[in-house]
Amino acid sequence: MKKLTYLFFVIILVAFSQQNYSQFKDYGQKFGVRGSILFPENEFANFGFSGNNNTTFDWYKFSWLGEAFFGFELSKALELSINGGYGKYAGKAFFDDANTTFGEYETKIVPLHLRLRISPFDAQGWNPYLYIGAGAVSYTVSSKPTITGSKATEDEGWAALVPVGIGAEFALTDRVLLDFALGGAMTSTYDLDAYRSGSDDIWDSYFNASLGFSFVGENCDVDKDNDGLGKCLEQQIGTDPMNPDTDGDGLSDGDEYLNYKTNPLNKDTDSDGLSDYDEVKTYKTNPLLADTDGEGLNDGDEVLKHKTDPLKADTDNDGLNDNEEVMKYKTNPLKADTDGDGLKDGDEVMKHKTDPLKADTDGDRLNDGDEVTKHKTNPLNKDTDGGTVEDGVEVERGTDPLNAEDDVVKVGVPIILEGITFDVNKSTIKPESEAILMKALKTLQTYPEIEVEIGGHTDSDGSAKSNLKLSQARADAVKAWLVEKGIDAKRITTKGYGEDKPIADNKTKEGKAKNRRIEFTRIK
Known part of the structure; x- marks a missing residue:
């Protein structure tokens, strides 16, 4: 037993x-x-x-x-x-x-x-x-x-x-x-x-x-709070051997001291506004470095105030770092194109020198993006061609903002409407002439006070009499097109000049093509 x-x-x-x-x-x-x-x-x-x-x-x-x-x-x-x-x-x-x-x-x-x-x-x-x-x-x-x-x-x-x-x-x-x-x-x-x-x-x-x-007794390795640090070490660094998280930041004293090298007596070791726990566990930022991405904003301001990415110097990828956007240019670090003009903030500041907070830097009624990418005008100069008419007005009326000559219609100065073509020996306007005719229409609509003469010209082929008749018919066809679009017929006179006023040599094919033309001349 x-x-x-x-x-x-x-x-x-x-x-x-x-x-x-x-x-x-x-x-x-x-x-x-x-x-x-x-x-x-x-x-x-x-x-x-x-x-x-x-x-x-x-x-x-x-x-x-x-x-x-x-x-x-x-x-x-x-x-x-x-x-x-x-x-x-x-x-x-x-x-x-x-x-x-x-x-x-x-x-x-x-x-x-x-x-x-x-x-x-x-x-x-x-x-x-x-x-x-x-x-x-x-x-x-x-x-x-x-x-x-x-x-x-x-x-x-x-x-x-x-x-x-x-x-x-x-x-x-x-x-x-x-x-x-x-x-x-x-x-x-x-x-x-x-x-x-x-x-x-x-x-x-x-x-x-x-x-x-x-x-x-207790040896130096006693760890009553199970935080991974022995009693003597906790006494040495000042932590509480009976509290596994002395500073109350969510990380144990052992993890802070041994793994992350943070201060277990300070819940925000780098004083950036984020607790060590949040940096390590939530945002993955460096709890020992106040500005993890090194762009000049501390991690706490990025997360809590600006909502930017503390791990990325340029949150919106616009070519400007978050600090420059917030502190220098006052742009939105979360939006690549703060003013919504079609240009990135970085391109506006660094490349075009335009104002990233203003969609139309020069105030010409064209936004900077359209000026740079569409019209090729200068977004810093409201009258790119220097012809006294702003780029926006020219675009609206159909004139060329890069050509000063069409800015103001002067009395007695003819403007050749290049591109208006007709069937051979006829006054029928070809469809491809539409774009040029629209510019003439836009000018008459923009300046309702002016009166114009539409002049028709031919080359020297054929008889002078037939050319005179053909030029008149072609001028009348252009007037008819404009009147049909709403222009008062009283504002337009027509005249056929035939072959009397050549501007090039009729002996060459190229010269003859230039002589076959329609001219737009302000008479009042």
Whole structure:
């Protein structure tokens, strides 16, 4: 039975011997004292009723053991202790199947052993454990029972000792623990009870109930707040060893000090307006650098005020960094084209020198984008061709903002409407003449006070009479087109000049083409 009991203890110990962590760990060293009540286990009945009829009640004879120990950690879950003690192993010498008492035995014992303790659980306020040990016990018999036929025993000597048991610690203060345990110990001697029967001898042993006090220290590696920093290091850097996040920024002191190199006493190490946690976990910015992207705005202002990307110097990819947009040019760092004129802010500032806050820098009624990309006019000069009419007016009326000659229609100065063509020897206007005619129409609409002459001219081919007639017909055809578009016929006169006013040599094909023309002349 006794062997089965010890086997049961060993099985429990092995089953639960796994690493764990609790507030009772990381103490470094420990010393303490414990007192135990012993319940001897040997050939005699040491407690309870004697005899088969239970007529006599024999009280237990008090046995005890006082011990002192010194322990230190092997790991978070294992403790090794050196134990020494002094006690009395005693009892009444009678057998269960007889009422006869043969006196008493009493033996002084001095056990010395190493004990391995396993703390398999993580509990608050208490620390359950298992233990097993090995050592030796010195014994001295001071009182023997008188039993006929008893074999000689050793009155003193040494024997092997194997203690095993379970227990729990309870925290009284930070440094003082109450220790309660139940267990037992087996020895390798038959002589603790001063009796050998010669048959069916069993090793003497005992069960015990123990109560003691432990006094613990803490080594420099103790980490009660589980933040990854030992006690001594936390004291050195000024963090709270009982608070895993001293500055309350969401990062543990260990992560700040060991991994991110931030200040665990300051939730915003770089003073950029973002907590270290936000920088590391949310925005991925550098918690040690106030301006991660190096464009001149601190990360906090970018995130909280301007809504720009603190990891990107030019959030809107317009060619200006966020700081230049916010502080220098006052443009929108989230919008590549602040004034909506079709040009990026960077191109306006760096390339075209236009105002990125003003869609029409020169105030000519054309936005900068249209001037640069469509009309090829100067967005910094409202009258690109210098002809006294603004670019916007010219575009609206259909004149060329790059040609000063068509800006103002002067009295008596003919304007050749190049591009108006007719069928051969006819006054039928060809469709491709539409664009030029529209410019003439636009001029008459823009200047409603003027009156004009439409003059027709031919080359020298054919007779002078037929050419005069043809030129008049062509001038009349142009007038008819303009009148059809809404121009008052009274504002237009026509005249055919035939071949009388050539502007080029009629001897060449090119010259003849130039002489076949329609002229637009202001007469009032």
